[in-house]
Amino acid sequence: MIWDLHCHLSGVSGRTPDERMAQLIEFANRMGIERICVYMGMHWSSDPKPEDFRQQNDEVIQALSHWHHRAFGFAYLNPKYVKESLAELDRCVRDGPMVGVKLWTAHRCSASELDSIVERAADMKAVIFQHTWFKVEGNLGNESTPLDMAALAGRHPNVPLICGHTGGDWEKGIRAIRPHKNVSVDLAGFDPTAGVTEMALRELGAERIIYGSDAGGRSFASQLGKVFGADIPESARKLILGENLRRMILPILKLKGVSL
């Protein structure tokens, strides 16, 4: 069973969300991926105003409309607009088809503005995904590092959180979130550098590692290679490829009355 935590409509050919979703599914089929999580719309913005993130979420909801048996959607929010983000969370997750939250580079995730979003999402059992990077040349102005994620995780020790990209520079990223048992790492969206999965397993345990691709910017293939190429037990590989993500999503599906 392979579930992909991290897919987008961008970088995929097609003029509409429906066309792009069909493309994603076609390639997922080729790679044996059963389910994918999709977030952010046709045209990205790193610091979206509410009308922008609403539109992007509408595009994802449209893309999901024929693929609820294969795909999940996460609501893209901007913590600079807390009131509007909470309303969007209600619209897309509580009252809509989405099951998670995507936070990107608009605001550092260590900021206090994240707290109410995390608390509301946790009440809904929504999966919370935060982009992170450690860039040696310096991050974007408000781009979170795994240390920001660690600060957030420390304030919400009972809420499961996902550290996007394992921080990119994974040897530092894994260390940064290691003490926080409520944080899992996303393997998506960085070069398939050998050793990442083995180190994550050694330092975090298999239950805290989740396969994702960052398709269409990345290929499913290059990112799956991090799991299929890793020198790890088969039991760990199964958890990483899908069982961990399934375990995180099941509670919200149960709340929504959705069975798999």
Place this chain on the structure above:
Amino acid sequence: MTGLIDVNVTLSRWPFRRLRGDETSALVNKLREHHVVQAWAGTFDGLLHKDISSANARLAEECHAHGRGILLPFGSINPTLPDWEEDLRRCHEVHKMRGIRLHPNYHGYRLGEPIFAKLLAAAADRGLIVQLAVLMEDKRTQHPLLQIAPVDLGPLPELIKQKPGIRLVLLNSLQVIRGDLLLRLVANEQVFFETACLEGLGGIGKLIEQIYARKLLFGSHAPLFYFESALLKLKESVLDESTRKAISAENARRLVL
């Protein structure tokens, strides 16, 4: 699956991390497991060592000692070192290498400098394949004390036009080369690309809508990258059988003949 030719593997130690395949025997086992019948091997020692003659000698020995001919050594040449011509001669005449590997960004010269044109000409005179590694790792994740930008390939299309005998394989280039530069390089029959850093959904299939499949070679960048990442790219793209065979091995086999 028929045998693969991997044009982008590297022996010895990556300076910043131990790798599961950094013992040659382990790398060979991995390659054999995945039906690689030939791998073009450079050496990580060639990035930073100044005694590059001994690095190349060790590379040749390792390739000879392991894998019963599966590994073809591609020695490193650093044209900023005194008497680099002797290193080139040894690669060709002593070690019987089929090609060389260049790291202009680690060695500190630009492609517009005369020394690079001189090196290309010398390699062409000897009939050596030239591999040019555009980058070794994502610049965002490099060691803070060793930040190396990708090679600027801007001067290359014009330079190559003036060197009709050269066969140039660009390694780890396909996250960097885009648009007009890609088209100008593709237009030259002597330039080839490999798949290690190619990304995007169905990346190989998309690329061969832009460039002839005969220009593309299979490369993994193992052991720094998981070998399986390259292998799975062949599965992800919809390729007809002849195209798959060409990229997997035939293009490289034709080049090395």
